Amino acid sequence: MRDWVQLDALVERGAVELASAALFELGATGIEERWPEGEAPPVRQPWDTGPPPPLPGRVVLRAWFPAEGGDPEAWAARAGAALGRWLRAEPAAVLLGEEDWASAWKRGFRRIVISERLAVAPPWEALPGDLVVEPGMAFGTGEHPTTLACLRAVDRLARPGGRCLDVGCGTGVLALAAAKLGMEARGVDHDVEAVRAARANAERNGLAARFDAAPLHEIDGAWDLVVANVFAEVLCALADDLVRLTGGALVLAGVLADRQAMVEACFSALRVVRRERDGDWVALELRP
Amino acid sequence: MAKKIVNQIKLQIPAGAANPSPPIGPALGAAGVNIPMFCKEFNARTQKDAAERLIIPTIITVYSDRTFSFELRTPPASVLLKKAVRVEKGSGEPNKIKIGTLKREQVREIAQQKMPDLNTTDIDAATRIIEGTARSMGIRVVD
Numbered sequence: 193m194r195d196w197v198q199l200d201a202l203v204e205r206g207a208v209e210l211a212s213a214a215l216f217e218l219g220a221t222g223i224e225e226r227w228p229e230g231e232a233p234p235v236r237q238p239w240d241t242g243p244p245p246p247l248p249g250r251v252v253l254r255a256w257f258p259a260e261g262g263d264p265e266a267w268a269a270r271a272g273a274a275l276g277r278w279l280r281a282e283p284a285a286v287l288l289g290e291e292d293w294a295s296a297w298k299r300g301f302r303r304i305v306i307s308e309r310l311a312v313a314p315p316w317e318a319l320p321g322d323l324v325v326e327p328g329m330a331f332g333t334g335e336h337p338t339t340l341a342c343l344r345a346v347d348r349l350a351r352p353g354g355r356c357l358d359v360g361c362g363t364g365v366l367a368l369a370a371a372k373l374g375m376e377a378r379g380v381d382h383d384v385e386a387v388r389a390a391r392a393n394a395e396r397n398g399l400a401a402r403f404d405a406a407p408l409h410e411i412d413g414a415w416d417l418v419v420a421n422v423f424a425e426v427l428c429a430l431a432d433d434l435v436r437l438t439g440g441a442l443v444l445a446g447v448l449a450d451r452q453a454m455v456e457a458c459f460s461a462l463r464v465v466r467r468e469r470d471g472d473w474v475a476l477e478l479r480p
Numbered sequence: 481m482a483k484k485i486v487n488q489i490k491l492q493i494p495a496g497a498a499n500p501s502p503p504i505g506p507a508l509g510a511a512g513v514n515i516p517m518f519c520k521e522f523n524a525r526t527q528k529d530a531a532e533r534l535i536i537p538t539i540i541t542v543y544s545d546r547t548f549s550f551e552l553r554t555p556p557a558s559v560l561l562k563k564a565v566r567v568e569k570g571s572g573e574p575n576k577i578k579i580g581t582l583k584r585e586q587v588r589e590i591a592q593q594k595m596p597d598l599n600t601t602d603i604d605a606a607t608r609i610i611e612g613t614a615r616s617m618g619i620r621v622v623d
Contacts, residue, residue, distance in 0.1 A: 196502050210570070210616060212492055213558040216535060217569045222503040225490040235485050256502035274572075293505025297515050301546070327547055328517045331483045335545040362483075363547070385549070 197257040197267045199285040205251050207278035214274045220255040239423050304334045307347045325363050330389035332362035338445040341475035342366050342421045345443040354416035364390025366419045367401045377401040414439025424451035428458035435461045445475040487542040496530020498522040512546035535559050553597050557613045560590045571618025581620040
């Protein structure tokens, strides 16, 4: 097994580029830029407004060097000499053994049972009959409270032969759950990456659901079940179309509790028949 | 989908050469990101710069269900400048030891390439930023 030297160098933020170049010249295979412990600014969410938080003035450059039996102290000294003028602390290096990183990331993903007839799982955890969703570049593995709430709603409301529209479909997990329960399902997402992932998941599961990037105003008809798991602000922006398309039930999720009143006001043309809260998140079921 | 962001990981990695070894394996593995999928997508999107193994700053956004997205930035100015003067290393003593000379027009071309990631839309200001990087690497800029 190969050994690796992991080296942390604390530098001024303005010196990241030149200090990184010096580390690559020493033979780094790559660098991770990290905030110093305890200095990371809060993560900015897509729905956050206002100016972004100020960034710390210092950055830790974590560089990795392939080193057969390498001496970490020698690497730290070498980096110290190369980075001298940019350093804000002596570099620290440790020797680490190779791990099976290619599969270690799978730890922690689990099979999610919604009901006796519906369970969602990643490929390596799936049992026969499960809806298999590969965690990747589209949201929706079933783990997040908003996806879970929608899966429970689909399980409760799906009627064989009915039609389901999944708005902002991500991995397609909701449309595919509806298809698995006998509905004719369609998922739309403006993110082409999501449409691609959803189609791959449909194929993986042998389900005939349709996925595309059509804008809502181009979709017609009254759908028996419409599911929209997006943000409160997006739901309100889409309210007219979502109301128009709802023939049976409309399930709205992705609503933070402090935005529930706003969303209910945007959808006052329908009546709320069910409210479900999980942590900070609220899911609503509405009917004409 | 209601995507809540839990983490953003910033990596500098060579184009077309992503694999599960460090830094990608440890950085993304700890966040539960699908490493083979990231590597495949990254290598496909950076294929045009793979022959020169240009360093690509990459920001990976990890969502609450461990799905992810990523965006690529332009290669660092230092990498583009070294490529332009055809040297492997910057100068350890930029005030005394010069590693090469570039015409201002060449620096302007690099500034143009870097514009999407610089904090300005003014090409003259961008050129001055890149000139500053060039000087601190020991590259002389002439008219």
